[in-house]
Amino acid sequence: MSQNKVAGPEIEQLIKLLAKLPGLGPRSARRAALHLIKKKDQLLVPLAEAMGVAVDRIGVCSTCGTxxxxxxxxxxxxxxxxxxxxxxxxxxxxxxxxxxxxxxxxxxxxxxxxxxxxxxxxxxxxxxxxxxxxxxxxxxxxxxxxxxxxxxxxxxxxxxxxxxxxxxxxxxxLAHGVPVGGELDYLDEGTLAQALKARTRF
Amino acid sequence: MSQNKVAGPEIEQLIKLLAKLPGLGPRSARRAALHLIKKKDQLLVPLAEAMGVAVDRIGVCSTCGTxxxxxxxxxxxxxxxxxxxxxxxxxxxxxxxxxxxxxxxxxxxxxxxxxxxxxxxxxxxxxxxxxxxxxxxxxxxxxxxxxxxxxxxxxxxxxxxxxxxxxxxxxxxLAHGVPVGGELDYLDEGTLAQALKARTRF
CATH class of the missing domain: 3.40.1360.10 (Dna Topoisomerase Vi A Subunit; Chain: A, domain 2)
Structure with a gap:
């Protein structure tokens, strides 16, 4: 029995594809698949529908590229x-x-x-x-x-x-400078130098 | 304009549902949705299909509950x-x-x-x-x-x-003990005590 094949091929296929999403690895993809299967009506069905809609209707804007x-x-x-x-x-x-x-x-x-x-x-x-x-x-x-x-x-x-x-x-x-809420101690020298150079009157 | 509504309702619905997966928060759900839309043929279409199959065919075993x-x-x-x-x-x-x-x-x-x-x-x-x-x-x-x-x-x-x-x-x-590859220094006292108590001949 291989490392990953523990459920049927349909579930394995779902896990394999979920693992390709950014932020999900093989382990979290298994958790996600199981969560989807358990919450069939609340989550799996609507998500499958939303993806179907995305497949059918979402494209790239020929003007701006979004x-x-x-x-x-x-x-x-x-x-x-x-x-x-x-x-x-x-x-x-x-x-x-x-x-x-x-x-x-x-x-x-x-x-x-x-x-x-x-x-x-x-x-x-x-x-x-x-x-x-x-x-x-x-x-x-x-x-x-x-x-x-x-x-x-x-x-x-x-x-x-x-x-x-x-x-x-x-x-x-865009202006360079200190992020709002940012702490000076954690900022790199380049940002600090730019923030000083572009200082404004208080 | 609200904090989360930046794309059309179809994309927002996809993001909202993806954010309900364990391991994905609102930010990573947006990244995942964008990734899916960009990789439409390689990822979105097969994942939508795999979910459709899961909706139709996966259920709970009435004997064991898996x-x-x-x-x-x-x-x-x-x-x-x-x-x-x-x-x-x-x-x-x-x-x-x-x-x-x-x-x-x-x-x-x-x-x-x-x-x-x-x-x-x-x-x-x-x-x-x-x-x-x-x-x-x-x-x-x-x-x-x-x-x-x-x-x-x-x-x-x-x-x-x-x-x-x-x-x-x-x-x-199941036996209690030191995990294979585990370092004693990182284990809690309870596990160490159990591992000592259940020690076996080398």
């Missing part, structure tokens, strides 16, 4: 959004994070990653051409680069800035 | 299993753990929990009557209590022993 049930997505189609500002993010998860913060009422552009020559990810693998095209065609006045403050992210930000040269858009980026 | 696609389950129906020995476990997860260890080729009896007066769980909430009935009707010679070494588990073990009094079955329990 995922939604409509194309263009609800955000791109929303006339109350500031049409002149685009927030550029690496990933849909970042878009969701900004929407949760509810700090800006603009539209987005999802790159789908960052430039990473080591991983073989070049400009053609990202949705950068689409961004330049939108800046050309739509009346965009500001592009906010809400890209992660990693080496790859900053390389990507510089590349995008180059690509947008000559277009009449102002390019901004 | 989950399987057949009733009686594959283990109860397996003639190569030792028919005279029953391993009593709290939960299906424990049954799976013992099957992974492949240390015994007997059949099981799943209690579905432990006695816990504080949580309102009494003998009638567990599958104890079923166990007594099996010991009476089937030719059972040994009942191995593979119940967790917690206070509730041990209370349950004592209760079961009382219920089986008068029946011609020998009742055993």
């Amino acid at each position: 995922v939604d049930t409509s194309d263009p997505c609800a955000i791109c189609a929303d006339p109350r959004r500031d049409q002149a500002t685009l927030v550029v993010v690496e990933d849909v998860a970042d878009l969701w994070a900004l929407e949760r913060a509810a700090a800006i009422n603009a539209r987005y552009h999802v790159l789908g990653g960052t430039l990473s020559p080591l991983d073989g990810i070049g400009p053609d693998d990202l949705n950068i051409t689409g961004l330049v095209e939108r800046c050309r065609v739509e009346a965009i006045s500001e592009v906010i680069l809400a890209i992660n403050a990693t080496v790859e992210g900053q390389t990507t930000a510089h590349y995008i800035t180059d690509q947008l040269t000559g277009l009449d858009v102002s390019i901004t980026r | 989950v399987d696609t057949s009733d009686p389950c594959a283990i109860c129906a397996d003639p190569r299993r030792d028919q005279a020995t029953l391993v009593v476990v709290e939960d299906v997860a424990d049954l799976w753990a013992l099957e992974r260890a492949a240390a015994i080729n007997a059949r099981y009896h799943v209690l579905g929990g432990t006695l816990s007066p504080l949580d309102g769980i009494g003998p009638d909430d567990l599958n104890i009557t079923g166990l007594v009935e099996r010991c009476r009707v089937e030719a059972i010679s040994e009942v191995i209590l593979a119940i967790n070494a917690t206070v509730e588990g041990q209370t349950t073990a004592h209760y079961i022993t009382d219920q089986l009094t008068g029946l011609d079955v020998s009742i055993t329990r």
Whole structure:
């Protein structure tokens, strides 16, 4: 008897697929599968339905690259959004994070990653051409680069800035500084240096 | 805009249900949902199918209480299993753990929990009557209590022993001792005391 085969093939298949979710390993996938089977009516049935709906109806917005049930997505189609500002993010998860913060009422552009020559990810693998095209065609006045403050992210930000040269858009980026609620003691020197440099009047 | 509603209702429903899985919180459920949507063909479609199969075909074995696609389950129906020995476990997860260890080729009896007066769980909430009935009707010679070494588990073990009094079955329990690969320094005094008491010749 192998290490993993203890239940029937249907249950093993469920465990195997659940284990591919981020955050779940083989052990927690077993727990999750058992939980689903035990809570058949309360959880397994509705989750199977929700996944069926997702399979049938969720796709990628051809304008901004986020995922939604409509194309263009609800955000791109929303006339109350500031049409002149685009927030550029690496990933849909970042878009969701900004929407949760509810700090800006603009539209987005999802790159789908960052430039990473080591991983073989070049400009053609990202949705950068689409961004330049939108800046050309739509009346965009500001592009906010809400890209992660990693080496790859900053390389990507510089590349995008180059690509947008000559277009009449102002390019901004998120401020660096101390996270709200953050303790100085736990912050790296780079963040502290940036926070000091960009200090504001109290 | 609320804290959690950033995507459409279909995606939110998927996130909400995923967050109910053990091991996933609201944040990891969002990551999992996004991962599923991005890997639609490789993961979302097969997982939705596997859940559909689970909904349609997986149920509880009316003999031992485990989950399987057949009733009686594959283990109860397996003639190569030792028919005279029953391993009593709290939960299906424990049954799976013992099957992974492949240390015994007997059949099981799943209690579905432990006695816990504080949580309102009494003998009638567990599958104890079923166990007594099996010991009476089937030719059972040994009942191995593979119940967790917690206070509730041990209370349950004592209760079961009382219920089986008068029946011609020998009742055993798992040995206590040092886990294989375990370091003495990290073990509690109770385990060390039991391991010393039950020491064997080298």
